[in-house]
Amino acid sequence: MAVELISCASCSGTGIYDGECRWCKGSGKRPRRLEGYYIGFDPTGSHAIDKILGAVACAGKAYHHTECWEDETPPYDDHTGNRPSEWIQNAAIEAARLIAAAPDLLEALEAVSEALHEVEAGYMSAFEVQDIARAAIAKAKGET
Numbered sequence: 001m002a003v004e005l006i007s008c009a010s011c012s013g014t015g016i017y018d019g020e021c022r023w024c025k026g027s028g029k030r031p032r033r034l035e036g037y038y039i040g041f042d043p044t045g046s047h048a049i050d051k052i053l054g055a056v057a058c059a060g061k062a063y064h065h066t067e068c069w070e071d072e073t074p075p076y077d078d079h080t081g082n083r084p085s086e087w088i089q090n091a092a093i094e095a096a097r098l099i100a101a102a103p104d105l106l107e108a109l110e111a112v113s114e115a116l117h118e119v120e121a122g123y124m125s126a127f128e129v130q131d132i133a134r135a136a137i138a139k140a141k142g143e144t
Contacts, residue, residue, distance in 0.1 A: 036060025059084030108136030
């Protein structure tokens with residue numbers, strides 16, 4: 001399984017940091033960190049799960065001991081929060097939101113698929129399909 005590429009935090013995705021960025025070799029992208037001190041993970045192929053594993057790995061890289069995971073620390077990679085425990089918690093919250101939205105996203109895809117059949121049959125316009133898709137996505141995001 002390939003490691004997810006994320007925007008390089010060292011050069012802010014520009015590829016330039018004191019010349020060519022040594023972390024991403026000038027590409028602006030680098031693999032998600034899944035290795036810390038004394039701990040490492042294999043990628044799962046799921047963005048949400050790999051982000052949680054990456055948060056644990058980054059916490060493990062920032063500090064050798066979990067007792068320090070409550071210390072204020074600038075985030076590694078694309079994690080959010082002011083301390084390693086928050087990086088992990090926020091990644092888990094993001095994953096939970098994606099999992100919770102999955103049934104609504106499936107319903108949205110089914111609605112769009114049915115609408116496309118109506119377009120093929122000449123009963124519906126592409127604009128009507130677009131409206132159906134927008135409404136379904138809004139529902140999946142919890143905006144309705």
